Amino acid sequence: MITLTGLTKRFGAATAVDNLTLEIAPGRVTGFLGPNGAGKSTTMRMVLGLDRPDAGTALVDGEAYASLRHPLRRVGALLDAKAVHPGRTARAHLLAMARSNGIPARRVDEVLATVGLTGVAGKRAGTFSLGMGQRLGIAGALLGDPGVLMFDEPVNGLDPDGVRWIRQLMRTLAAEGRTVFVSSHLMSEMQLTADQLVVIGKGRLIVDAPVAEVIAGSSRGAVRVRSPQPVGLAALRNRLVALAVTVETVDAEELLISGADVALVGDLAHELGVRLHELSAREASLEQAYLELTSTSLEYTAPAGRQSPEPARPEAM
Numbered sequence: 001m002i003t004l005t006g007l008t009k010r011f012g013a014a015t016a017v018d019n020l021t022l023e024i025a026p027g028r029v030t031g032f033l034g035p036n037g038a039g040k041s042t043t044m045r046m047v048l049g050l051d052r053p054d055a056g057t058a059l060v061d062g063e064a065y066a067s068l069r070h071p072l073r074r075v076g077a078l079l080d081a082k083a084v085h086p087g088r089t090a091r092a093h094l095l096a097m098a099r100s101n102g103i104p105a106r107r108v109d110e111v112l113a114t115v116g117l118t119g120v121a122g123k124r125a126g127t128f129s130l131g132m133g134q135r136l137g138i139a140g141a142l143l144g145d146p147g148v149l150m151f152d153e154p155v156n157g158l159d160p161d162g163v164r165w166i167r168q169l170m171r172t173l174a175a176e177g178r179t180v181f182v183s184s185h186l187m188s189e190m191q192l193t194a195d196q197l198v199v200i201g202k203g204r205l206i207v208d209a210p211v212a213e214v215i216a217g218s219s220r221g222a223v224r225v226r227s228p229q230p231v232g233l234a235a236l237r238n239r240l241v242a243l244a245v246t247v248e249t250v251d252a253e254e255l256l257i258s259g260a261d262v263a264l265v266g267d268l269a270h271e272l273g274v275r276l277h278e279l280s281a282r283e284a285s286l287e288q289a290y291l292e293l294t295s296t297s298l299e300y301t302a303p304a305g306r307q308s309p310e311p312a313r314p315e316a317m
């Protein structure tokens, strides 16, 4: 369990994390989302005691990181995969970490096997590809068999096999009852991996809810109705509009309805005696739901006149 209470961090005049109060629970994957500069990394750094809060607290299982006797046994993290001495072998790097946390040396070989690096354990980390570096960082996070794990953009630069591997690893870790807190800009991946979503913008909490709830709350979800009876369909349309439901007439035989569920539309069609050839729910994607949620809090918005929906910043969303 990670508990943030009134967590606040300022850099000069800018507030990077703004009065964040939040519990990240065990037994599920919590996705941590937000536009560039929203404060995700700063939040994670405060949990690890790498940045000092200006106000509030960040606790791991009720304790501040700094007061943990063997921190790696309590919380494992992948923040920056490049934070490894390039001249050290993968095994030497992990052995040094293990030694400083009272972790038996045999655990090093176990985690090397878990992340698939046994064959290159004797190679210097500086020669590793991006994907191998990420795996080594994850091995370090798993070393102390901790109950709490945090990963900052773990799939960055990974190939599809690597992405799938990380997804399965996170799901397994959560199923084992651990707290898994993971930031990402890849919405499609988060939709597959996370159970719960925390979205922040400009350092403030925007949403803390199950993924399914976030998607269901999007106005981009819709119900499609097709009928061979244009007159009946027009009557259905009028009834829905009278209920303040948004209806788009695709053509005389098809409607796209937002703000009503399949049951309501089906019941009304039945009541009006309209024959239907299709009644289907079209779910919004997490990406659509996310863009709606954050549209008012992008730190970097496109200058007026530009068509790009992306924030005008070099990094990809």
Ligand SMILES: Nc1ncnc2c1ncn2[C@@H]1O[C@H](COP(=O)(O)OP(=O)(O)OP(=O)(O)O)[C@@H](O)[C@H]1O
Pocket: 011, 014, 015, 016, 034, 035, 036, 037, 038, 039, 040, 041, 042, 043, 315
């Ligand atoms: N050491 C620092 N000194 C000054 N400003 C900082 C520092 N670290 C972060 N910031 C600022 O704090 C804000 C939050 O940054 P942070 O890296 O936490 O966001 P993020 O959500 O992780 O962004 P991204 O998705 O781009 O990684 C940004 O405006 C950033 O420029």
